[in-house]
Amino acid sequence: xxxxxxxxxxxxxxxxxxxxxxxxxxxxxxxxxxxxxxxxxxxxxxxxxxxxxxxxxxxxxxxxxxxxxxxxxxxxxxxxxxxxxxxxxxxxxxxxxxxxxxxxxxxxxxxxxxxxxxxxxxxxxxxxxxxxxxxxxxxxxxxxxxxxxxxx
Amino acid sequence: xxxxxxxxxxxxxxxxxxxxxxxxxxxxxxxxxxxxxxxxxxxxxxxxxxxxxxxxxxxxxxxxxxxxxxxxxxxxxxxxxxxxxxxxxxxxxxxxxxxxxxxxxxxxxxxxxxxxxxxxxxxxxxxxxxxxxxxxxxxxxxxxxxxxxxxx
Numbered sequence: 001x002x003x004x005x006x007x008x009x010x011x012x013x014x015x016x017x018x019x020x021x022x023x024x025x026x027x028x029x030x031x032x033x034x035x036x037x038x039x040x041x042x043x044x045x046x047x048x049x050x051x052x053x054x055x056x057x058x059x060x061x062x063x064x065x066x067x068x069x070x071x072x073x074x075x076x077x078x079x080x081x082x083x084x085x086x087x088x089x090x091x092x093x094x095x096x097x098x099x100x101x102x103x104x105x106x107x108x109x110x111x112x113x114x115x116x117x118x119x120x121x122x123x124x125x126x127x128x129x130x131x132x133x134x135x136x137x138x139x140x141x142x143x144x145x146x147x148x149x150x151x152x
Numbered sequence: 153x154x155x156x157x158x159x160x161x162x163x164x165x166x167x168x169x170x171x172x173x174x175x176x177x178x179x180x181x182x183x184x185x186x187x188x189x190x191x192x193x194x195x196x197x198x199x200x201x202x203x204x205x206x207x208x209x210x211x212x213x214x215x216x217x218x219x220x221x222x223x224x225x226x227x228x229x230x231x232x233x234x235x236x237x238x239x240x241x242x243x244x245x246x247x248x249x250x251x252x253x254x255x256x257x258x259x260x261x262x263x264x265x266x267x268x269x270x271x272x273x274x275x276x277x278x279x280x281x282x283x284x285x286x287x288x289x290x291x292x293x294x295x296x297x298x299x300x301x302x303x304x
Contacts (some may be wrong), residue, residue: 040258042258095244095251096248096251099251100251100254100255102252107194107260108259110192111263
């Protein structure tokens with residue numbers, strides 16, 4: 001089996017997963033740290049999805065690290081299919097969360113809501129941007145693994 | 153070449169395209185007809201994206217209809233690749249538009265904005281739901297065509 005970069009168990013995949021974890025953690029921090037995010041549905045959805053993405057990416061980063069270090073045979077078609085499916089669902093969810101948060105933050109800023117005092121809404125926008133990057137990396141992972149699937 | 157249902161030039165594909173056009177037109181009507189939608193970025197984005205989806209779906213519906221009626225050979229790999237790419241980009245855009253509109257409408261309703269008088273925001277929500285259905289059908293088309301691609 002040739003080593004297509006970015007597929008499960010390669011160092012490129014490990015880098016993608018670490019990037020996803022980093023962006024989702026950053027997004028969670030921007031959203032949650034000392035901010036009353038639970039007042040709006042969109043922000044709660046965002047926190048839920050980013051929590052899922054973080055857990056998923058960290059787990060798969062560990063799988064990649066183990067595969068690289070001790071050459072575990074992790075590339076059964078079943079496992080790769082589950083990883084692709086999970087990546088797809090999470091990438092759609094994170095795109096949706098990122099867009100809803102961006103839209104709600106934009107609305108809050110435009111209506112100069114008192115909720116936005118002290119750069120709070122800039123933090124929501126940053127959080128949405130981080131979620132967008134996380135979507136992009138999740139989608140890339142999913143495409144690389146989809147590319148691998150027919151050769152298994 | 154076996155006829156995989158849902159791929160370019162089959163009657164299932166024609167049905168999918170007609171569904172997409174229908175939902176995007178419904179979404180545009182709910183959003184635009186007699187409603188000042190241009191006050192919010194999310195709603196303008198929605199109208200732009202749904203206009204694109206409508207044009208794209210109607211064009212491809214015509215291509216499908218011609219292929220079924222007069223047996224045009226439309227299944228070159230190049231054409232199918234362009235269709236897949238267009239479907240993917242449009243499906244992401246319509247998911248994004250649908251989520252931002254839903255989030256902005258939800259916010260407007262929760263804040264009992266005077267903008268929402270007379271069921272206006274219910275119309276925004278309906279428009280977002282229609283865009284979501286249109287996303288689903290565009291995504292299905294894209295998956296069917298992606299499935300066809302390796303056999304060309």
